[in-house]
Amino acid sequence: MTTCFLASDGLASWLAKSAQTRRVLAPHKEGKAVLFREWKEGDPAPELAKSTISPKGAIIPACETLVKYQITKDPENLSKRSLALAAPTEATPTVLFGCRSCDARGLVALDTPYLKGKFKDPYYAARREATLIVTRTCDSPTHTCFCTWVGGGPASPEGSDVLMTTVDGGYVLESVTDKGEAFLKESGLPDGADKMDEARKTRTEAAKKVPARPDLSKAPERLKARFNDMAFWVAQTSKCLSCGACTYMCPTCQCFNISDEGDASSEQGGRRLRSWDYCMSPMFTREASGHNPRMAKAQRMRNRVSHKYWYSTETIEDGRFSCTGCGRCVAQCPVSLDIREIVQKAIEE
């Protein structure tokens, strides 16, 4: 494990060095929103605030081209056509700088569907492999935060390659993985072991700010029991607008839609796209016949909550929730619908 110290005024030049060989994604404040954008040498030092949206887009873009295809005609016989396919899976080496522990933990949850199953998703795998994650441990948990309820914490190292904690005059950078260690070593930063105590203190202080943790261990079992309790789900869901804000903000939501766009016969060719989808949409799981097994939004909400607090405990190896408690779904919900409340109510009788 390597520990380095980075002085506050050295942040930009340190990132600039990384940017020479890698794409650097860093938080960028735009109006009220903070989101990850490519940071380039010469840009001001990045924002260190928690991003409005989780950085999962670095690994699963909101929309990506899976396959490009094009039809060509035989000039001698126009009816004779041939199809050419191309499936680019290369990924750009990237540093994901300044995400939070809840974000990094989210990637661990995402690995299960994309990497751990029977089929490994090559697009995901390539990006995951090419991305180095520098997590800034959290110092400002708010009302909507609940990382500690779901097995994490403001400074949880899970999913991160490097942890970064603010101390007086700069930051302590601490490698978590080998990848992180190699990265720190090549950075040429001075040792920061002497600042570790201060860093640890900051982390503990932060953990105290997270609202008190209730016992959620009964959640899977209670949700299972409530599966057919539609009155419960209708009551919990009635104010939901069925939009995708919660899902798209979420560091662990993984669902996508596949569609073909463009025209195989045209100059631009056809594209098979994978784009984010959200399970609160009335279109979600709608079958080609028009039938939808989850017709009502209460059913969709049951699916979302169960997915995070029940199904995942059976699919993810260590039985964890597929929720990192980042609280974005609560904070960004247009009607302030609170998933914590639903889970807690489900646990109650």
Added chain:
Amino acid sequence: MKIGVFICHCGSNIAGTVDCVKVAKNAEAFPDVAYSTDNMYMCSEPGQDHIVEMVKKHDLDGVVVASCSPRMHEPTFRRAVERAGLNKYMFEMANIREHVSWIGKDKDANTNKASELVRMAVEKLRRNAPLFSKKFETIKKVLVVGAGVAGIQAALDCADAGLQVVLVEREPAIGGKMAKLDKTFPTVDCSSCILGPKMVDVSQHPNITLYTLSEVEKVSGYVGNFSVNIKRRAPYVDFSKCTGCGACMEKCPAKKTPDRFNEFMGPTTAINIPFPQAIPKKATINPQYCRKLTEGKCGICAKICPTGAINYEMKDEVITEEVGAIVAATGYDLMDWKSNYGEYGGGRYPDVITSLQYERLLSAAGPTGGHILRPSDGREPKKVAFICCVGSRDRSIGRPYCSGFCCMYTAKQAVLTKDHIPDSQSYVFYMDIRAPGKLYDEFTRRAIEEYGTEYIRGRVSAIQPDGKGQYIVRAADTLLGKPVEVAVDLVVLAVGVEGAKGSGKLAETLHISYDNFGFFLESHIKLRPVETNTAGVFLAGSCQGAKDIPSSVAQGSGAAAKVIGLLSKPKLESDPQISNVNIKRCVGCGKCVDVCPFQAITKENIRGEIKAQVIEAVCQGCGLCAATCPQGAIQLSHFTDNQILAEVNALCQC
């Protein structure tokens, strides 16, 4: 999908400025195009046969023809495609003649543009779906609007063919402008002698229902099934009792009533029969001048009427008729020369009159008993000037067109003037003599050679009274290159014609187009001259453009033939290019119902949910609903959002 593309050279019409071979070559690369070629004349029989052959040979699913305007040949090619065994709506046209080859000479640009238009057509065709017509019944009855010579001819021909005819006339009597004429060119035979028998036929024909004093107020429905509201103004005379004896006219005290029929050349009575041969020969009361109706006093006609036919209590009524077709034959009116020709006195000089007024002076049934007497002092004029093109070919007053028949009637009137007053001299001021009809030029030559009419080539600049009872006509003899002037006793203006007053309103009622001059727009000026763009509505006579009597009669018969052809079919097929509701997407908000101009959409309760539904026979296919529905639940077949988007995308891909 397999698409065949056929590029037409149209002789040199297209190929002259478009590289048709290259366009065909370019089309080979377009999506789904499996065959592409060019051809000298696609609309010719070999051209059409080639389509049929290639559809079969290449197993094509759809055809694009790039040639002239679809307004011209779309039906032709659709039939060809149908002969090839495809649904006729699996066809698109690219207009590379009217919109490309004829409007520019830059061959590169034209070729590129033509290719793009073909590309658009291909993209649209790829999203076409086979459409199928529905059959519906028709009402075997026709409405003829206007009972001038054209309307009369159309009505009689239809009635003779066994159709029921509803003939509507705005005036109290039928006959139109022709009934006002004294003699007709080029034979100089008596107008009422040749029109009179036809008018009598109308009144006696068992299949014709005549409504005079009536106007069409509202038309709804569609080809084969129109519903028409006819407003009939009260005549204040019970026609079933009136014998047309004319006793009322003799006693009526309102003797200063303006005489419409006589073009206001003299007064008449408030109750009158416009002329001796009038059909129907019934008296009617002009309510604006009748003392009983305006002041509540009088009632003389009621007292005098031997059959008690007068009824002051009569009210206007609205009659509803159901018909399968409509013929518009509303004729013409003279343009408003008074507000446009101040230099001719603008109506201030009593002896400057219109040619139609002059006809009434010539007519034995007119206000002067057939003696030419000038209005100011009742003297017989010895020198008469005729001025042509007053309100014709005059761009400055917005009348660029030739009124067509003025040259001929002016020559006729000059001839008649000499007949009436042998010691008279006529002067005709003209720009060009237009006499292209059968025996027409011979006639104008006769006016000059045998009747000594003086023809002066030049537009008249001004007419000025000389203060001594004559009028100085100031013109130029452009052949001589000198200004000339002549003092005359009477000036007759050959006033230009325009669509009859109120024709615009009628056009809106009938959903047909009209031009700035009130003439109705035909479907195609050469090939579909009696059809309009509204199915089931036809045109006859001058309402379509200035016409003389022979042409009006011919067009009246032409329109009748079209009506007879249309209604002879047992059933008609509806156009399947209409709106369709995707009931899954429809949320039942009814915005389409609110905007539909034809009330063709209703709200229906389908399995407990309100959904929009299109009445197929009523929908006209305008697509307003499709542009209104926010979720795209209602789509116009053949012009769906995706089809138009495909055309946009074919052009704009940045």
Added chain:
Amino acid sequence: MDSINLEAVRDEDFLRTVEKESGQNLSRCYQCGKCTAGCPCGPAYDMQVSQVMRAIQLGDKQAVFEAASPWLCVSCSTCTARCPNEIDVARVMDTVRHMNRREGGKHPTLNAFWDSFLKTVRLSGRAYELGVMALYMLRTGKVLTDMDLAPRIMPKRKLPFVPHVIRGKAAVGRIFKRFHDLRMDG
């Protein structure tokens, strides 16, 4: 007299310049003669207005420039008001006059009158009627012009014997000077 060779006589530039400067489309003229018919000066013209229009259509510059008619036009605009083709005939006549003048054309008496008039304006800022007459007679040598009117008008004591000179005469003078400097009149 030789027939007119239509090709030889055609001066496209001339036609285009007339059209551009007058802003009128001469091809609209269909020779109805209404302008000629209403022209107050027609009887005094050597070439009727409609013939001038025709000559311009043909591009026959020489015929147009040799004609006295355009000089004689009194700009009453009767032709313009009545032209069925909306041609501002009077403006065309004016334009022809300007073009002719730029190329040194002159009417024997009219130019003298106009120049005399403008000279009084240039010198004093306003027109001076007696001065105009005097100058005109000087220029044309027609010393007896309108002398018959003198006994009628002089007793009325309307015509001042000295010109009205305005304060801004220099400004008016400068307008003329710049106009000539910029060679706008040829």
Added chain:
Amino acid sequence: MKLAYYPGCSGMGTSAEYERSTRAVCKALGIELQDLPDWSCCGSTPAHATDAVLSAALSARNLTIAAKTMAQSGATKFTTPCPSCLLNLKTARHHMAEPEFRAKVDAILDEPCPPIGQKGEEPLPDTYSVLQLLVEDYGLENIKSKVKTPLKGLKIAPYYGCLLSRPPKIMQFDDPENPTSMDRLLEALGAEVVPFPLKTECCGASMGIPRRDITERLSGRLIETAVRYGADMIAVACPLCHMNLDLRQEQAARAKNAVFDMPVLYFTQLMGIALGLKESDLGLNKLCVSPTQALQKIGKEVSA
């Protein structure tokens, strides 16, 4: 009512009586005329016969002064009695709407003239004839109410001349073929207006000097027709017309081999008579053909 006023050069000379009567009438009607300071000649026919730019520039100088005068004095409109000046001033403004033309005009002026239309603090004003403003703005009813000596029994041929309403596109006044504003004005004064058919026929304009024959023929015809219509006098609104009909009446008569005695009065003089103004204010004595006899019809004795 306050108007910016441009008298025109002839008002200083041959049409002094028009000028004088216009001022007298306006004063009597309570219309204030604000003279343009230091106005110059509009260039008249000689300028526009020479060059359109020169003509426009000479007018533009005056329009610029008018713009300032209006802004300073609060005058609402700009007027001139002379139709020839009117035509030049209006035409200049009309053509200056074309930027290319305007640039040429500005190039020979001391300073570019203000913008056309309503924009700016001192926009280039449109010009109106005194006749137009009296009829349209002041109003015939208003005038009628001020008549003291109605011209009852006086038969007048109204003669407008060619320029007041032509070319119609520029002048925007009355009917170019059959104007009626002066007719109505004279009727308001109590006169009988004869249906004179040659209201807008040209009198020969400025051809009087260089081509007297034209003028003689045209004016002769006008006077002849007025006689035939039984007119006691002709009313005019234009100095040039007046000169051709009055001053040159004898020339015309000689050419026609006739004897004329047709008084020709400015409509403002007739208004003055009807409004009961002093004879000396109307310049009746400046007329060549004496109106004395004709005016006796209305019981008016004048010494002219």
Added chain:
Amino acid sequence: MSVLTGKELRIVGFLCNWCSYGGADTAGVARATQPTDLRIIRVPCSGRVNPLFPLKALLSGADGVLVSGCHPRDCHYSAGNFYARRRLELLKEFLPIVGIDPARFHYTWVSASEGPRWKQVVTAFTDRIHKLGPAPKFQDAVPSYDMPDLAPVAPLRNLSCGANPALEDLKKQLKEALSDDHLFCVVGWQKSFDGLHATPLHMRKPEDVDKLIWGPFNVHSTANMIPQLVNDAKAAAMVGVKRGDPIPPAKKIGVVVKGCDGKWLVELLQEKLIDRDAVEIFAMGCNGTVSYDRIIAKIGAGKRIDSVEGNGDTLRVVADGQEYSLSMKDVAQDKCRACTVPNAPVYDHFAGDPVKVSEDAKPEAAAILAYLDGLTLEQRMSFWRGAIERCIRCHACRNACPMCVCREYCVADSREPHWVTQEDTPVNKLFFQLIHALHLAGRCTGCGECNRACPMGVPVGALKLHAARIVRALFDGYQPGTKLEAVPPFLGYEVEEKNIPEHQIEGA
């Protein structure tokens, strides 16, 4: 396929079949020479031209778009062009807000007989487009990521955040109404995870009413769930009903409304999306609501809100132990500052006295519009190019919108019609927002919920406010949601439009 580079520009025409397409044919028959740039798309009627077609063309690279139909009164379908005129005028005036020069869009009327006029129109329009040059492409605009600090703009009405004494009366009325079981539920507001946030409250029993709050945090709409709840009530009534049984009446949906919620209800009723009988409306006068974003801008992001208390027009917020005193003047929503309808236009119950607004209040104030108006077309394009990049297409804007009634059949998610694709290109994302704004024109009550709901702070509400501003100007100050009997402007027409000029092209 591309235009002839350097020679032609991309001009797309939409022509009605009966008049203008015929007019173009007539011009062709007369061999009337025209520029070659124009490509004509034939449609049956100008009324078929959804303004989205020209918009799509302009966003996808057209340099100019021309629409031509029959002259007013001459429509083959009698009224299609009257509707088109309103919609196309809206589009023309709408375009500049996203930086598209409105001169690139022209609509006109040409009849089938007017060949010469068609030539003039084409020539003049093509000439104009060539003078303007190639259109700037949205995707090539330099994105601007700066969101300006938008200072609130005038006007301002009296706002307050103190307790409303009539709340008890309201609660009493609600409890009474809920006691006899004729209501399915009543929608109101309750406190949420911190003092600044409220969340919808669905009251089913009288005791639920105790949770009801009223005040400056009741920002979100109570109306946008009504159609769904009405259906739920219907479905609930059907439970246990056998085929052939009479359909039992459904219970009513109660709704507590501020003025703006009332406007939505008027719109929903006007568009017949709910029956008046299906709802029971409880109204109270509104003294204004707060903008969460403005508060955060004052106290800083990422803070824990400890407590919030309103008094008069002052809001006392304690966050992370520090106290902030905020004036409603500074933190109210823009729409509240300019609100002219603080009381619901329709209601069944009203608690307390209606709130008065001054007579000269005008719904014009919007800081974002004031800002955009100050930008050049190029800057506006950059602004939206940057802002729309943030859009993640969660559709919170749409789903929070009380007037978005297509719901699961939104064109954003459809391939039939295929207006937008799944690609997350800026053009594609912007196009959806423009569709949303145009669909709302004449219907949007200006509630700003779309803006508020957007987690990424894309100011999508500006597009609707701009459209609403156009609607007011074109239709005599028409304000959606204020009159139940009004005909929405785009579902009607006047034969003579008072405020829509006949557009001329220079030279035609």
